[in-house]
Every structure is written in C-alpha cells, then in structure tokens.
Amino acid sequence: MSAPPTRRPPRRHTVIGLLAAGLLTLIGATPAAAQSASPAPADAVTWAVQPSGPDGPTGRNYFVYDLPPGTEITDHVGISNLGDQDQTFTVYGTDGFLTDDGAFALLPADEPATDVGTWVHFDQREFVVPAGQRRDIEFRLSVPANATPGDHAGGIIGSLVQVRTAADGQQVAVDQRVAARIYLRVDGPVQPSISVESMSIDYDDPLNPLGDGDAVVTYQVRNTGNIRVGGTGTVLLAGPLGWDLARTDPVDLPELLPGSTFTVTERITGVPPALRLTATVDLAPTTVDEALPPVTRTASVWAPPWLLLAAIAVLAGWLAVRRWRTGRAAATTDQATDPAVVPAADRAAEPAQTPAPLGDPATTGPATTAAS
Template identity: 60%
Template sequence: MPLLTPSTRSPRRRTPGPAARFGAALAAALLAVLLGPPAAGEAAPRPAPSADPGAVRWAVQPSGPGGPTGRNYFTYDLAPGDSVTDHVGVTNLGDRPLTFAVYGTDAYTTTDGAFALLPSDRAATDVGAWIGVERRSWTVQPGRRADIPFRLTVPRNATPGDHTGGVIAAVAQDGVTADGQRVRLDQRIAARVYLRVAGEVRPAVTVESVRVGYDTPLNPIGRADLTVTYRIRNSGNVRVGGTGAVVVAGPGGWTLSRTSPVDLPELLPGAEFTVTERVTGVPPALRLTATVDLAPTTVDTALPPVQRTASVWATPWLLIAALAAAGAWLYLRRRRRRPTSAAPSTTPGPAPVSEPSAAPAGPADASGASVAGTAEPPAGGAAAGAR
C-alpha cells in the first residue's frame, strides 16, 4: 500500500469575481453603520505628547555682580552690627518669562533630619529677617539669568553662634487639584545661608532619652533582635553632626554586640533627631544594657564623646523553669533517702544487778512460809544439837 505524503504544490488561489467583491463591500458598509464609529480606546496609537513647552524650570545659586562665583552656599563670619552685600543668581530655564519673588527666610531641621526652610506663610525671625532685597518681585526672560543683590545686616544684639537660612526665588501659579479645586501653587528654590556670629561658641549634644525593647526567645540558647531608640538634641549654639553607635552588653559588662557607626544629620542649634537601631542576634543574657555612643563633630573640630545607657530584662524563662524542675527533683530524691526514725539497738549490755532483799528467802515450809537460811539461837543461849 503506497504511503501518502503531503503535497509540496501550493494551492491555486481563486480571484473573486466582481459580484463577490461588491457583496463584500456592501457587507462592510452595513457593519460600519450598525456598529458606529470606533471607540476612543480603539483608535490607532498616537505618539506620546512631548514635554510641556511651558514648564516652569529655574535655578538658584550664589553669584556676584558678574555671574556665579562657584560657591555652593552663602557662608559668612560676621560680628554683631556688621553687614555684607552679596548677589543671588536666578536663571530662567523655561521658554517663557517668569516673575520671581526673592526674599530671605529661616531654616530648621525636620524630625527626620532634613534641612528645610520656613513655609511662605511664616515670617522669618532670625537670619532670614536680616536679609534685605532691593525689591521682592523680579522678572527674568527665558534662558537668561538675573544676579540680584541683597544685603545681610547682623543686629547688634544678635546671639553668638550659627544662624542658618536661605535666599529663596519662588514662582506662584494657579493650579487644579485632582478633584477639580483651584489652588495657588508656591514653588520655591533657595540657596542656603550659613552665618557665624562672633562671640562665645558653645557646642553641645545631649542624648535626652534611650528606650530599649527585646523579645526574649523561647529557646534559651536562641537569639533575638534588640531595638534601641534614642533622641539627641543640639543643645549648643553651633550646628553639629557626627556618628552614633550602640553597644549591647550583658551582666558584668560582657560585650554581646556592637553596631556600625551611622552618620547623624546636620542638626541646627535647638534641633532634635530620633534614631532607631535594630541589633540582631542578641542572646537572652538575663539583663541587657544598651549604651548609645555618640562621636559629635562641628564644622571645625571633633567634640568629646557622649554616652547614655538603658537596660532591659532578658529572662530565659524556659531555662529557669528547667533549672527549677531539676532542683525540685534532686530535693525530693534526697528527702526520700533520709531514714524516717532511729532503729533500737540489739547489742547485749551488762546484766542488771539486783539489790539484796532484807529477808532472804529460804526453803518453804508446809504452810508455804519461807524459812530463814540461819536460825536464831534459842532463848537460853545454847545451840541446838543432836542428842
């Protein structure tokens, strides 16, 4: 029986006639009328829209009368009553004119350690209030830079130490939120200002609180995580930084674990910051002591270390229960082996000695009365004898 193999010849395509073509066109037209126009989501893909040509973009940097000076920040060392004139460069990076509000404000350290400036609705009371600009509103053309002069005057009663703020260039625009509400957007970019007022410098860092948490494992030879949360405060009059580490010790000062030093944020005078460290693999050594070890620094020098400790119980209850059960078992075993009472002695002792009676017993007579062993002589004094 011969094998059937597929043919390698291509099938001949039949060209539809005019009637068939007319019917297909008529069907397509009717289908289009019934279904209507294509939905918006079914339209052919369009290229992604280009970036908004009217986007607001600008830059702010320390400058001089002839342009940028290469400085990252405005840094000054002045005495009370001194003043200095400087420039801030504001560059319009967009394609339309922008009008900027240029002014000074104060800085502060946020709770997460970031450098921040006061919002626009809060008036400056420190170095921001000492910065004066010729006018508040400045218009800069597209692709151009304006080097805007300002004057910083230190009051005569200014306190010694660091005063930090910024020179802001802000653009206010109207916007619409997701729910359709119109809002006023205040977009701000600033160059930082670091001012050191001459006088007594008192750098100081304080560890205000230390909290320790530990989840004792059931396994007495197991390990668990120790959580240490501490709050530090810049209690001096200059900004500080540095590193911090945690040392965990057991009874007798035996070191169990130590964390690697972590960098602390720059803390402005009066600022505080909370650090949380998780120390892994700590054994339940009955009593755990966590020591916060800070190595603070200023922009000029290193400061003496600052330490503070806190303790927490890490009682291995399962081990203590096992030891208590073993002690109770040993006690009961010894108690059972102890004799309940003393046994009487069976060793023969000396025979008791009887006292001689006053009238020794003799042979008994017929009446049953005893007869003395010796007879008394008769009344006549002669001894009785045989005849």
C-alpha cells in the first residue's frame, strides 16, 4: 500500500460532538502538548505525546524506521499527563498526508487508516495516565509482506474527549488530539521523482502604454516517486528573443509524501507589456539522501501593449489615407498637363491640313525647263 495522496481534510463531525477532531498538534523538537487558539478553560488538560522506550523518552523527535517487508518490531510511545487529574487517553495509529498549504497532517478520527496506521497495534485502545505522570505504552509495528517499497508516513495519536459548555449554553464533546509522527521506509527499489504537473501564466495588461503590469505564475508539483521529496522552485520570466525580465527568489517546497501535490503561486510585479511572455519553472528537488536532477516546465501568454498598438494602427491608417489622397491628386495633375491629351474645344480651333493627292505632277514630279 502506498501513502495516501494530498487531499482536503473531510469536513464532517464525529458522532460525539460538533467539534470532534478540532485540535491537532504534531510533535516537533520538543514533546507536543494540547493547545488551543483561545484561552483554555479552567478545567483544560494539557498532555504530551513523544517517542519513548520502556524506561522513558529516548530523545527522538519522530518515529523513524527502515524496515524490510514482513518485519515486526516493538516500540514505545510516551503519554504525559501534565494536568492535576487522572485522565483516560485513547491511543492509536493513523495515516499522514499533506494539506493544500503543504502542512503535515493526520487523518480525522472518523476516517479509517489504510496505510502505515493499520500497521500499528496496541493491546488496548484506552489508557489511564495519572495526574502529573507519564506512561510509556508498548506497541507493535508490523510491516506487511507485500508493503510497497519506499516512504510511508503516519502518526500515533493520544486523544482526549472532554465535554465543554458552548457560549449558547449547549454542551458539546471536544476531541483534542496530540500526535507523534511516523516516517517508515520499506526496503526495496528507491525511485525518487518529481514533476511539474500543470502550469499557467496570466498577465494584467496595463492601460498606460508606458506602464507595467503584474504576471501571475501558478504551477503544481507532484511527487511521482516512492520516497519523500523536497527542494526549491524558481520562476524565470522572459520576453521575445530571450529578453530577461525577472527571476523570483527560490521558494522552499514542503516535504512531499509519495503521491502528494503542492501548488505554488508567484506574483511578479513591474512586468512591461513585451508582446509575448514566457515563464519557466526551475525546480531543484532533493531527498533526505541526495539532490535530484533539475526539473523545468514553461508556459507563455500574450502581453500586447494594446493602447500603443491602437495608436500605431490609427497612425498607419492615417498615413494610408494621406498617401491615397496624395496619389489621387498627383494623377489628376499629370492628366491635365499631358500634351497627348487635348480637350475637344482646342482641337476644333486648329486649322485643317489636307494632304496633297498622290501622283500630282505639280507637287510630286521634278521641275522641267522647255528648250528654246
């Protein structure tokens, strides 16, 4: 089985209340604890979830494994109750995915796991943790014999359901969850790969023919391999004949899980209407082990200076009309001054000239003188 693709978290409530799965805090460099964007009520409980061992925390930030298919291991997760009352926590594994903004997240409580979350097994689902204490809970991680090689991501969640009174006096059940991530690589052929799945460019043509506009470049990156891939992305903007117009600063891509996507939108200001704009996305992908060959993709859009082109068209039309009128006037003048063209009245005033008949001796023969 492979890691689930990127998706929006389902927008549905759990059967126990309106705010189920309302809070998810993932473990980072320090043990994670339940938090809230608003001030916590007086009876709020704070707890932490972290990788641990039989004798306590091991200093790991995440559960990280490299295992062959068909392997089963045991490990421990620590649940620390930082409150002043004993609490019962629900502990279980689930799958991880990326949100639309590139953040790592875990499936909602009412959506069943299909990948690494199903490989995590506890002897029971609920555990009581005394006030101010930590409980290190053992679990088994069983990798199926047919597990897909590559990276699989998920987490172990410590969940606490509390009944709260809303502002309108209605009581609701709030499911608060704190988790520690799992990164598991199944042995086998490693195939790192990333692609620019789609790309578009839009240009906001300025009304001022001498002004500049904004170009918006959007592209979607997909992890088409079987291990996690990150890296950076840069956009180059050029005009006709390779005219270099702009280059964005590198954008850090989130660590993409296999099959997941991430969309980047870059707005480039101060772009002149250069008739034709070409944007090139230049990705520099990396894995946790090495850098990958760069990946590029281009897209173009027309960026005509409309008012300037309209002014040129008007000027060209005016010049054409003027040339036509000038040519017509010149033709009229030439016709009036051509000697081969004589008006009928002038021809009537000219004297008639009648040629002499052929063979007339008075006009055609040589002169003779009579002999005396």
